Each structure stands twice: as structure tokens, then as C-alpha cells.
Amino acid sequence: MIRKFNVFLILASILMLIGVYMLKFSIEGTAAERSALQAHIAEQEGQLSLLKADWAVLNQPAYIEPIVRRHQAELAIEQVQQKQFGAFADLPMRPAKPDTAAMDALFEAIDNGIDPIDAILELEGIE
């Protein structure tokens, strides 16, 4: 009885030993994987920091202005002048009521076969 029990204990301890070692090796494997990932992340963070720095340089007014100046003539752009600014308040008000006489004249003209828009287009040489 005792002998059987001892055999059982020995087998059990061997099994547990195998189990513990398997666990140990799998953890070591995971740790290696983790440190590899960490190294990878660090490397990518390094690359990311360089890309971010590049992006910051490309966004600097000091970087953009020379480009604008270089293409100034080609794009026909000039520095904005004060007189080019306007405000909504400066727009003329909408006429109080529609100009009915002009509208009537327009519709009559169209009825008579004269299209003022066509006349403009012909004048401009379009069509």
C-alpha cells in the first residue's frame, strides 16, 4: 500500500516538475517576446519622433514662406492689401421690392423670341 502510494507520489512529482518547467520556459518565451516587442515599439517611437519633427518643420511659417515666394510669379499671388478686405456690412442691401417693370420687359422679350442671355453669349463669341 505504502509502496503504491510512494510510486504515485514520485510520478506526481515528476509530472509536476515537468509542468513547472514547461511553465517556466513558456514564461521565458513570453518575456523574450515582450522585450522584442518593447524594442520594436522603442524603435518605432524613435521613427515616429523623427516623423513628428519633420511634420513640425514642414508646418513652420519659416519653411512655407520661401516656397510661397518661389511660386509667387507663377501663381500670381501678392501680399494682401488693406483695401482688399471687405465686410458683410459693406454689401448693398437687397432692393426693397422686385423690379416688376424690368421683369415684364424680359418676359415679353423672351416671348418675342429674343433671348438677352443668348445675345450676350453671341457677343462674347461663345457657342
Add this chain to the structure above:
Amino acid sequence: MAVVGDEFAPTISLDGARKARGNLTQARIRWMILALVIGFSLVGGRLIQLGFVETDQRIEGQTRDAITATRPPILDRNGLEMAVDIRVPSLYSEPRLIVDVEEAVQKLRTVLPEIEETWLRNRLSGEQGFVWVRRELTPAIQEQVMRLGIPGIDFITESKRFYPAMNEASHILGSTNVDNQGIAGIERHMDSESVALLQELGLARGNALTPVELSVDMRVQHVLHDQLLDAMTRYQAIAAAGVMMDIYTGEIIALASLPDFNPNEPATALVKDTFNRITAGIFEPGSIFKTVTIAGALDAGAVRINDDFDARYGIRFGRFTISDFHGKNRILSLPEVYKYSSNIGTIRVMQALGKENFRAFLTRMGLDARVPFELPEMRLPSVPKDFSDVGAATASFGHGLSVSPLHMIAAYVAFVNGGNYVPPTLYKRDIAEAEAQYTRVLQPKTSDLMRYLMRINAIEPGGSGSQMNKLALGYRVGGKTGTAEKVVDGRYSSSKVTNFFASAFPLDNPRYAMVILVDEPKAENPQSGTTAGWNAGTVTGRVIQRVAPMLGVAPDFSELLDKQLVPSVLR
């Protein structure tokens, strides 16, 4: 035991039961001893094995955190990066692992020829475990060195500060040393505040820190820097500087001083004359100081806006006679004293106030103490403790005392914002925060009069700001010129001058104040002069013409706005 054993003994027994049992026990003991010896020798062997293992003493394993210590990114008020951390490779060596020092030296010098040979040889000889060879290299050089395949030479990644705007905001940002510690500018201030502590506690290690937001607007900063560079060549000046401030929050919108340096190469900051003229330069302010004198006298009620002052003759102090630069030689009204920048008139204004009151007013405006400001590069102003009669007279038009342009802008801000002194700052601040730090120095009605005086100097014929106004038409700018003669060989020289233009815009509802300095300018062409209106004034005009739309100030040509500035007594 023996007694029990006897009954089960075999029929033929060569040995006695006691002997047989004894033998068995001895055999068991031997097995046990063997097992123990094997066990202990295993442990001992392992110990010896461990004794031979070399521990990892390379920097990789130990101090990686300390050298990748990071700093928070610095952003401008719109979120554009002004300083970021980048990871760069640094070359180090383990001299005790180097087999052939001579070979290593020759090979390394093929890639890094700028390293001195004997220095490198000494560096790589010996038994040390770790020495730096070159820090903060480029990935391309790393690749080349790795290809050489020298044993005992390796790279490690370090954090390095990078300033994408290069020179543009150099005096604001300052720089950091190779160990990522701030040594100048706002970087140094950040360290004294919090970053150094974080690094020490190990919290600033490779993880993202909250960005620091500055009050600076990089667009405005760029325009200011660009125009100052232009001024340096246009007027062949030895230096130029400028600062713009939000008058209600006290935020510095832009601050530049030329010559400057590239913070990416901290050594360039050591070149002579690259100091920050806005905070660390003190100058005789010249006529822009008349604004201070007049503001003090108006606020105390010593003079009124419609008073007249006799500027027909120079004022004598013993041997000296002080007269006007562009003398009108007639009786001038107060606005005319300001507009024609009359020294005589200003002395009379100061005398009406009294020299003790005048001196006390300078203290109230913070002109004789350090400006509370973040940058460590600051110089104390030089203002006499007590004024003599002649000392007070010259001080009233800005001679015989020296202050920094930062002092002047802080004073001008108070003149136009309703009379509150607000300490300038480089960090983002909202109005509520700023209001808590307001000190009332002028009555609001004095501030209204100062706006009027500054504006007429720009729009009325003969005003010294008319050059400026021509360029910045519609943006309702007003300001005061200041041409301060420099002392050369003990006397004031009329050819070497420091020119200032202190301004504010849009004056109908002011938002920003600016001080521009141009040092020792020459005439741009034979038709122009060297007084401040020709250089500092036009620089101001050009800067405002470009930045006003960025700052949301739309041009308005309506004369009504200027008319509204005129005080009721003069209408």
C-alpha cells in the same frame, strides 16, 4: 528491534541478524552520502558557474531610462510645435572589449574624421566599461559605423531636443544641453518649475508629457523675425529687436532679437552680441519715454490735455541748455509737444508734475525694478534713486536712465489698456487669470487721452509716426518714436543712435502693443533719415500690415473712429 527481527531470520544464516541489519544500514548510509555529495556538488558547480558569468554592466541594461529622459513638447498658442524630442543614436565604447585600439581608431576616423586622433586613442584605451565617443549622431552615421564592425563600439538611443523653427524663436525657447537640461530661455524656466523634478523622480522617462503651451503665435513671430532681418540689411543696423504683447492678458505674442542663434546648435548662442535685447539689453529709451512723462503728469492732474507750453527757448541748467531736435520755437499745446517730440515741452510737463512725483511714477510703472517675467536672461534697469533738477529734465525725455524694451512695452500696455499694469508672460493666459494680477497705475480717462495722443502722432501731418501709418493704413495704429543718441567717447553722438518705436493697435479698441528697436541704423537712401520714424517706424508699419489680418484685426478707413478718440475738451 533486534528481538523482533530474530523471529523472521532465514533458516540458514551465515551472519547474525544484528550483523545483517547493520550491513543494510551501512549500505543505506552510503547511498545517502552519495546522494548528498552529488546534490552538493551540483549546487557547488552551479555556484562556480555563476561566478564566471559576467554581469551586464553596459549602459543599455542599466541607465537606459536616464538618458532617454524626455522633456514636454512646447507648442505655440495655435498648437504648432516649437520644440520636440527626437530619438537619436549616440556612439559609445567599452574600451576593455576593444581588441586592437589602433585599428578601431583608424576605422572610426574614416566615418567621423572630425574626431581628433590622439583624443580618440586615449578614449578607447584602458579598462573602462563605458565611455561616450560622440553623442547625438544621425541614423546615417550610425549605419556606417555599424558596418565597420569594430568590437566594443556600439550605439544607444538618446532623446535630443529639436527646434523646428530654427532661429526664429531662439530667444524665447533658449536651448538645452546634451543631457537634455534647459540652459537658457523658457527651457531653463521649465526646468526650475517642474521638469527637473519630474526627471529626478523618474517620471519623465520615455512617456509622453503634457505639452507646454506658450503665448507666442508662430505666424506673428515669423513675420516679426522676417521684418527685423529685413531691417538689419535695409538699414545696415548692428541689431534689431521687437516684442508684441496682448494688452489685456499680458501674453507675449512675439519676441525676437537679432543677431540670434540656432537653438539646435547651442554653441551658436555663445557668439558675441546674440543676447536677448528685449529682456537683457538696457538702453536709454529716448523720446518713447515722453509718453511716460506725459501720462504721469496727465494722471496726476498736473497738466491738462488743452494746456500750452512755452517751447520758444531752450531750458538752461547751469552750463547746459536743452533745446529741441526739430525746434518749432513757439508755444505748443500738449498734443503738439507729443507730436513734435519737444524736449522743452516735456521738461515743462515734468516740472509741472514735480521731480519727486515723476520719480515716484516711474516706480509705479515698474520702470526701476525687474519685470516679473519667465525668461532667466534679465537685466536690472538703471534708474537713479533721486533725480537732480537736470537729471529729472533729461529723464523726462528718456536720457540719463536705461531700461529694457520689455519695461517699455509693459508701460505702454498699461497706457492703452485702461490703466492696468499687467505682468508679461510667455505662457498662455486668459483674461480672467490676467485680471487677478492687474495693478491699477492710471485712471481710465488718462488711458483714453494716451490713446488719442498716440494716434494723432500717426495721422497728423508732421507727426513722427506718419511713415509708419502710411504702411499700416486702416489698422488704426498709433505710437511714439524714440531716437536715443549713444554715448561715444563720453559724449552723445548724433550719428550713432538707438531707435525705438512703441505702438499700439487698433487704437479705437486696442488689442496689441509693440516695441521695435533698431540699433545704429543708417539711412536707407539719400532721401531718408536716420531718426526712428524712418526705420523703427516703418518696420512697425510693415509688421502690422502683415500681422493684423492674422490677429483678426480688419482694416477700417472710417475717419469717424479717429474722431471718436479726440477728447471732448478738444472737439
